[in-house]
Amino acid sequence: MKILISGGGTGGHIYPAIAIANKIKEEIKGVEILFVGTQNGLESKLVPNAGYKLERITVSGFKRSLSFDTVKSVRDLFLGIKDAIKIIKKFKPDLVIGTGGYVCGPIVFIASLLNIKTVIHEQNVIPGITNKILGKFVNKILVSFEESKQYFNYSNKIVVTGNPVRKDFIDIDKTQCRKALGIYDERFVIMSFGGSRGAEKINETMIEVLKKFNGSKDITIIHVTGSIHYEATLKKLNKNNFKMKDNIIVKEYIYDMSKYMGACDLVICRSGAITLAEITAMGLPAILIPSPYVTNNHQELNAKVLEKNGAAVLIPERELTDKNIVNLVELFLRDRNRIKEMANKSKTLAKPNATDIIYTNILNLFKL
The missing domain is CATH 3.40.50.2000 (Glycogen Phosphorylase B;)
Structure with missing residues (x-):
């Protein structure tokens, strides 16, 4: 055939x-x-x-x-x-x-x-x-x-x-993923990305978030800029002699997303349909920032499904600031039970x- x-x-x-x-x-x-x-x-x-x-x-x-x-x-x-x-x-x-x-x-x-x-x-x-x-x-x-x-x-x-959803997103072992990436198990791991092409607004916001948590022993943040925005994001991030510590990882693009997402406790991302399918397959809580540039606003409609079911927090891009991301991250760091509840609800939405x-x-x- x-x-x-x-x-x-x-x-x-x-x-x-x-x-x-x-x-x-x-x-x-x-x-x-x-x-x-x-x-x-x-x-x-x-x-x-x-x-x-x-x-x-x-x-x-x-x-x-x-x-x-x-x-x-x-x-x-x-x-x-x-x-x-x-x-x-x-x-x-x-x-x-x-x-x-x-x-x-x-x-x-x-x-x-x-x-x-x-x-x-x-x-x-x-x-x-x-x-x-x-x-x-x-x-x-x-x-x-x-x-x-x-x-x-x-x-x-x-x-x-x-x-x-590709097989590597289903029944994944978080411990093995963290081991492969050299991340300590006890850390709270976040991954942020703006879709396959990246998102300028998310990159700009995450620059300040990365600086805020740079050097923290409690948290690791993996940020994916997208190839279009990689050089500009690094340039902005490295202003004033800023030096990234080991807990901050900035990537242009990641081909083996399942390994990186599998190591996470929380993702910050757009709400394209496939991204949400992968998130729910892995039972991941999310902060969702729908793209305002898509036809018929379909990403916000997608995100509202997870928000309604308690699996995600939705932030429209027009309301996105580094302050509200930092506040949410600090809230989740203090309240691990809420993260667990969101993770369980995310998993129930998987197909x-x-x-x-x-x-x-x-x-x-x-x-x-």
């Missing part, structure tokens, strides 16, 4: 694709899996690192306002369709899976026109524009939330699966079998 998978731009589309690919590879002997992405998307690094071949196509997202970029996007769309036809004819897939992002549009659309079985997976409550368009053409629409059904007009195709449900639905397409 040959399976083509496409999804990209951000980790929120790529990590589910890799999780699905890993499950298929585990279950189907001799399966051939090929990924399709763009040259500049995060998939160009993540997919090869996961051990899969990646073919690249030319395609770009559409702006919401008419501009020169719109003309460029139309041109790229036709180039992407041309690339998609070439890849599909050469690879001859039995199945094409799209996990969102504009890159999967041409591939899934052309596959459906060629009567190749097609599936899309939507991670957020409110589907992205690419998946909304593709919903009309594909054989199966897999969604992560019951609420997502209302945004598609093809109820007979829809299955609620949850978000796929660790989502990947299995997705795989079963894919398999069912070939039993019709």
Whole structure:
């Protein structure tokens, strides 16, 4: 069997694709899996690192306002369709899976026109524009939330699966993770990050938080800046001869997130759907700072689910300050019972079998 998978731009589309690919590879002997992405998307690094071949196509997202970029996007769309036809004819897939992002549009659309079985997976409550368009053409629409059904007009195709989480985020051993990172077990460990691309506001806020707890024997903070912001963050952090102590770790990007998150007592992060799926799979409490720059404010809707269930504290970015982060961290340091309660509530929201449900639905397409 040959399976083509496409999804990209951000980790929120790529990590589910890799999780699905890993499950298929585990279950189907001799399966051939090929990924399709763009040259500049995060998939160009993540997919090869996961051990899969990646073919690249030319395609770009559409702006919401008419501009020169719109003309460029139309041109790229036709180039992407041309690339998609070439890849599909050469690879001859039995199945094409799209996990969102504009890159999967041409591939899934052309596959459906060629009567190749097609599936899309939507991670957020409110589907992205690419998946909304593709919903009309594909054989199966897999969604992560019951609420997502209302945004598609093809109820007979829809299955609620949850978000796929890679195996290394499930049943992880905190002691082993800390040992691997050289962190003392008795310390309170926090990890902060702003999504796969990083977030400038979170970086700016965390600079002051890192300075506040620099040298503390009670706490270790791991902060991930994102590659775009790494140099600027370090420059700001190192002003006035500031020297980081051993309890402060600043990284540009982390590929083995499960190991680092597995060592944590608390995470401070955005609230993309896959991030939340990973957090709940690990039973981690969180301070969530939804991105205000996403379509339909879907990150805040995602975060409110955890907040409502007592698994997280939600801070809108407009209200984010180093003072309120420091106050929360000091509160959690004093009240470890609250952290334990939040951790337990986080774990109850997990859907660790989502990947299995997705795989079963894919398999069912070939039993019709």
